[in-house]
């Protein structure tokens with residue numbers, strides 16, 4: 281494992297400054313997803329005028345030759361890699377081949393093409409599932425690769441760990457300014473509300489909403505309710521992504537979290553209240569709990585001067601409004 285001592289000073293601004301380069305071409309990969317759409321909103325609000333955006337059907341990032349041709353033709357200066365195969369505990373357990381292969385292909389193609397075409401800075405998005413199942417809490421960046429992973433998402437985690445290592449290797453060998461951000465569990469507008477394949481928060485929002493609409497007496501929630509999760513609003517993540525693009529240029533990945541955790545039982549009660557469902561909750565113990573706890577240590581990023589803003593209760597209310605306006609009304 282490469283020593284993290286080789287990190288550049290964390291607060292040293294990238295050169296040239298990302299934020300003083302608002303007419304530069306920025307490729308936001310996966311711009312219609314939860315994260316990519318929030319990054320686009322953030323960059324547009326900051327006055328970035330030259331965003332390079334392609335849907336999955338316009339550019340399949342698993343196709344190496346298409347990705348190489350795209351980078352050769354477009355020559356983006358900055359890349360934010362938020363395209364990935366993403367899903368909750370059920371999707372990760374059901375489609376392990378997709379989660380490892382699609383993610384390895386996307387990140388390998390994009391990172392390699394970025395280097396070949398002269399990209400100045402790239403930000404890769406991983407996930408808190410890279411850490412060992414029983415990592416000491418809160419989880420610091422140096423817990424990586426110290427013990428076995430959580431089995432329900434090890435395929436995805438291995439791909440994400442490879443992405444971190446690829447950024448490090450390309451920095452060392454080729455001088456590519458590639459940084460990696462590891463967000464905790466995210467939520468917000470443009471999330472995936474699929475009943476089985478999504479993450480817990482949008483899944484429960486939909487389930488409580490539909491139960492309320494049909495006057496059901498109860499809603500089924502998976503597992504025991506005891507696992508702890510840390511939730512971060514995606515607008516806070518987008519803010520952190522821009523912060524890192526501006527302020528960080530180092531070898532180590534950087535945790536991005538809210539610092540606050542809730543049990544799944546507490547989350548279910550909060551979502552139920554946000555939606556206004558008045559029935560009961562029935563727990564389904566045949567469904568997996570996944571990792572018992574994964575609170576990340578955010579002191580590295582906090583030490584650079586970044587802090588989250590959105591409280592979970594407020595974020596839930598805003599996300600439910602988005603769901604009503606954009607999913608239910610369609």
Ligand SMILES: NC(=O)C1=CN([C@@H]2O[C@H](COP(=O)(O)OP(=O)(O)OC[C@H]3O[C@@H](n4cnc5c(N)ncnc54)[C@H](OP(=O)(O)O)[C@@H]3O)[C@@H](O)[C@H]2O)C=CC1
Pocket residue numbers: 309310311312313314315316334335336337339340341342361362363364365366386405406407408462463464465466467470471472479
């Ligand atoms: N959601 C979460 O809770 C967390 C997410 N992350 C990370 O953030 C990143 C983004 O996740 P999130 O926004 O939630 O995911 P989404 O599923 O919401 O969005 C993924 C995006 O990737 C695009 N995409 C997928 N496959 C391809 C492909 N082969 N070629 C081109 N584009 C593709 C999709 O395009 P299209 O819409 O056109 O199909 C979509 O826009 C991921 O790296 C994930 O690991 C990390 C921690 C938690």
Ligand SMILES: C[C@H]1O[C@H](OP(=O)(O)OP(=O)(O)OC[C@H]2O[C@@H](n3cnc4c(=O)[nH]c(N)nc43)[C@H](O)[C@@H]2O)[C@@H](O)[C@@H](O)C1=O
Pocket residue numbers: 366367368369370372407408409432433436464465466476477478479480481483484501502503507509544567568569570571
């Ligand atoms: C972001 C992260 O997301 C995934 O990990 P996870 O945190 O375990 O994700 P999850 O949101 O799917 O579940 C959280 C908890 O919630 C419980 N739970 C209850 N009821 C529902 C439910 O209805 N749906 C889901 N999905 N979970 C439910 C569920 O049983 C579990 O205890 C990784 O695969 C990986 O992709 C990753 O990085």
